[in-house]
Structure formats: C-alpha cells, structure tokens
Amino acid sequence: MANLKLTNVAKTYGGTVDVLKNIDLDIEQGELIVFVGPSGCGKSTLLRMIAGLESITGGTLEIDGQVVNDVPPAQRGIAMVFQSYALYPHMTVRDNMSFALKLAKKSPEEIDAAVAKASRILQLEPYLDRLPKALSGGQRQRVAIGRSIVREPKVFLFDEPLSNLDAALRVATRIEIAQLKESMPDRTMIYVTHDQVEAMTLATRIVVLANKGIAQVGTPLELYERPENEFVAQFIGSPAMNLLPGEIVETGEETVIRLNSGGMARSAVPTQTADKGLKVNVGVRPEDMVEATGDALFEGVVDYTEALGEVTILYFEKTGDADQFLAKLPGIHNEMRGRTVRMTADPSKVQVFANGKSLYYR
Ligand SMILES: Nc1ncnc2c1ncn2[C@@H]1O[C@H](COP(=O)(O)OP(=O)(O)O)[C@@H](O)[C@H]1O
Ligand SMILES: [Mg+2]
Numbered sequence: 001m002a003n004l005k006l007t008n009v010a011k012t013y014g015g016t017v018d019v020l021k022n023i024d025l026d027i028e029q030g031e032l033i034v035f036v037g038p039s040g041c042g043k044s045t046l047l048r049m050i051a052g053l054e055s056i057t058g059g060t061l062e063i064d065g066q067v068v069n070d071v072p073p074a075q076r077g078i079a080m081v082f083q084s085y086a087l088y089p090h091m092t093v094r095d096n097m098s099f100a101l102k103l104a105k106k107s108p109e110e111i112d113a114a115v116a117k118a119s120r121i122l123q124l125e126p127y128l129d130r131l132p133k134a135l136s137g138g139q140r141q142r143v144a145i146g147r148s149i150v151r152e153p154k155v156f157l158f159d160e161p162l163s164n165l166d167a168a169l170r171v172a173t174r175i176e177i178a179q180l181k182e183s184m185p186d187r188t189m190i191y192v193t194h195d196q197v198e199a200m201t202l203a204t205r206i207v208v209l210a211n212k213g214i215a216q217v218g219t220p221l222e223l224y225e226r227p228e229n230e231f232v233a234q235f236i237g238s239p240a241m242n243l244l245p246g247e248i249v250e251t252g253e254e255t256v257i258r259l260n261s262g263g264m265a266r267s268a269v270p271t272q273t274a275d276k277g278l279k280v281n282v283g284v285r286p287e288d289m290v291e292a293t294g295d296a297l298f299e300g301v302v303d304y305t306e307a308l309g310e311v312t313i314l315y316f317e318k319t320g321d322a323d324q325f326l327a328k329l330p331g332i333h334n335e336m337r338g339r340t341v342r343m344t345a346d347p348s349k350v351q352v353f354a355n356g357k358s359l360y361y362r
Helices: 043-051 093-103 108-121 137-149 167-183 196-202 220-225 230-235
Strands: 004-013 017-027 032-036 058-063 078-081 155-159 188-192 205-210 213-218 242-250 255-259 264-267 279-284 298-307 311-316 326-330 340-344 351-354
Touching: 004 043, 017 043, 017 213, 032 043, 032 196, 043 078, 043 155, 043 188, 078 137, 093 108, 093 137, 108 137, 137 167, 167 196, 196 220, 205 220, 205 230, 213 220, 213 230, 230 242, 230 279, 230 351, 255 279, 264 279
Parallel strands: 032 188, 032 205, 078 155, 155 188
Antiparallel strands: 004 017, 004 058, 205 213, 242 255, 242 279, 255 264, 279 351, 298 311, 298 340, 311 326
C-alpha cells in the first residue's frame, strides 16, 4: 500500500502564475522522501497538492495506481503534520489524539487502543492527561504527530515540522522522527525541510526543487557525491561547493583542467565525456581540499579563518570577479591566516560541469 506516482504535475495560481511544472516522481511504499529547495520554490505547494488541500492544475497524482486528483483529502489515506502544531488548547493530550477517531465514530475500545499505541511509540504516556500549554514545544509536536498516527494513514506528510523548535530540541525530535519511521517501515513519508542535516539524515531519497521543477532526485550520498548540476552541487553541503572556471586541456586516465585562476585540476570524470578545449566549471567541496604537494588546484592568501572546534574554515582572498574560495580543514588552524596556501583535491572528488550540467551524467 501507498506508492505515489506524480506525472507531469503542474501548479498555476490564478491561471497565470506558474509555481511548479513537469513534476515527474515515483515514490515507493516505505520511503521517506525529503523535499528541499530555496524558500518559495513550491515545496509546501507540492505537499498540499498531494494532501488534496490544493488543486492540481496539470498532470496526475496516483496513489496505489489510482488517480486521486479529484479525491477529497479525507479519502486519500494521508495525514499531514504542520509546522504550527494546531492542537486544541482546551483538550488534553489524550483528547487531542482521540478527536479525529471520535468524529469517525470509532468505538471507545478502538480509540483507547490506537491512542495507547501512538503514545507508546511517541513516549507520550506520562502526558496524556495534560493540556498542551503544560508541554514543551517538542512534546506538542509529538502530540501533533500522534494525532496523525492514530488514524493509521498510508502516507504521512510533514511540512517543516521542526522549524519552530530550538536547536537542541530539533536534534532530539529529528531522531524521534527517524525512530518513528523505523517503527512503521511500511508507511510512506514525505518531509519538507530547508534544513540540510534533516534532509541528509532522514531521507531515503531527496528531491531538490528549484526553478519550478525537480533539479535532482537521489539518495543523500548521490546528491552529495555526484550532483547532476551546479545548482544541486551548491545547494547540498555547507559551506557550498567551490566552482572555478577553466578549460579541459588533457583527456586520458584523468581529465585535466586548466583553471582561469592559473591552477590545475585533475578529475576522475570519465574521459569519453570530456572534450579537449571544452569550457567547464570545476567543483570542489571545501571539506575535500588538502594542501598540495604537486600541482595546485587553487593557490591564494588566507584572508580569514573560522575555527569551529573540530574543523577550521579558511576564507581565501578574493581575486578578480571569482567567488570567494573556501577550504575546511580538520582541527584548529587560526595560524594559517595571512599565509599563502596551495590546495588540491583527490580526482574522485573533483566535479566537472559544462553549461551547468555534470559531465558525470553525460
Ligand atoms: N494561494 C496562493 N496564490 C498565489 N501564489 C501562491 C499561493 N500560495 C503560494 N503561492 C506562491 O507559490 C510559490 C511557492 O510557495 P510555497 O509552496 O509556499 O514555497 P516553499 O514552501 O517552497 O517556501 C511562492 O512563490 C508563493 O508566493
Ligand atoms: Mg513552505
């Protein structure tokens, strides 16, 4: 139960404003899909279309092989948890969790069993007789999740459920959501977030939304290690991937790129996809940079350092109109400020993009 298939799905507001178009996506039962993307790119809109809270203006949404474009929300077998918990303030935790089942005319025994099960999974048993105001933010969010669990939906939708929590609670609740998913392996979940750590740690697959469409779908590691395009390359990972313009000068076992800044980059991108003379952007992650002994991919003066404890971020002096180059080294390295440093990266970690698209996918 609960495969979702989106085919050429589109959303237009008022007949004129395109928000999303050409969305093709297959979601298998039991997956935890995370939608990420810049603010305003349509994450909530897409989730609300799946829930049935927003009309689908083009294409089809299928749940288990049935087109549900015109099926009302309550009949889709979907539960949605919002950023604002929307609990009834005058009702206890137990009553908040029971409410939908009472409306559905379930028997008291069924309701008690469902609430007992959900409160055990969510560790809410000690709080069942409290009012929402006597709970922490994290506990309230768990009640909101509990309210959706009792209905035993096939699909759970979460729209930035942790963004109102402070940092420590966010981490704790994130782990609870991961455990919740493990306790319900056959349920499908779609989770919207702008938090990279949530996306990387929770997702079976991440959908990156940008420019009204899907920029890439893949496992967290696929997106991190082999981004399909420059947008995903710079959106996933923090600080963002460095991009340096250059030209392919050698193909063979490795692809060699002469960078406009004077450096040389070596990439393991397959040779048959790389043409001599092709203008490219080389992408390297700050955390993949190491001090060069041979050819340097980048050479510059360290303008500023940020020691974060386990790592130090080096900010290099800007040259010309290039973006500022960053490197992330293990340990504390404030002594490197003001020094001229030569950096390189392992060829397997060097991405090559032509016209914004990765040569790895050519
Ligand atoms: N009811 C609406 N009418 C017109 N435009 C809307 C409406 N709801 C959202 N939008 C627009 O759709 C775009 C996507 O919004 P949203 O899905 O909330 O983005 P996200 O959740 O990714 O931040 C935004 O540009 C927003 O202004
Ligand atoms: Mg949103």
